[in-house]
Amino acid sequence: MEMLNTTKSWIAGLTEVGLMLIGLAIVASLLAGGTVPFFDGVVANIVNLVKELGTNGLVGLIALGFILWLFSKRTIA
Structure with missing residues (x-):
């Protein structure tokens, strides 16, 4: 059971980082005019x-x- 909880926390962390990168991409694209490497x-x-x-x-x-x-913000079950 501990392995499952560890896996869930890793997936939640990676998902959160991905969503942060999407937000960063939107802000960077708006500030730089669209073309950002x-x-x-x-x-x-x-x-x-x-x-x-x-x-x-x-x-x-x-x-x-x-x-x-x-x-939406959810807690890991």
């Missing part, structure tokens, strides 16, 4: 994701709910 196209990909969710009606709304659930 390593973060190239992050804002464009987010805009495309929002467009796709908007054109898919109920399925897009469900996907948006799932994405928001992923971004």
Whole structure:
């Protein structure tokens, strides 16, 4: 059981770092005007994701709910 808890904490930590990198990419792209090495196209990909969710009606709304659930602060069970 301890191994499972350790694995969960590693996955949670990696996910948190990934979300921080996404936030950094958005801020860096907005400040630098769009072309930032390593973060190239992050804002464009987010805009495309929002467009796709908007054109898919109920399925897009469900996907948006799932994405928001992923971004919400949760404790590791």
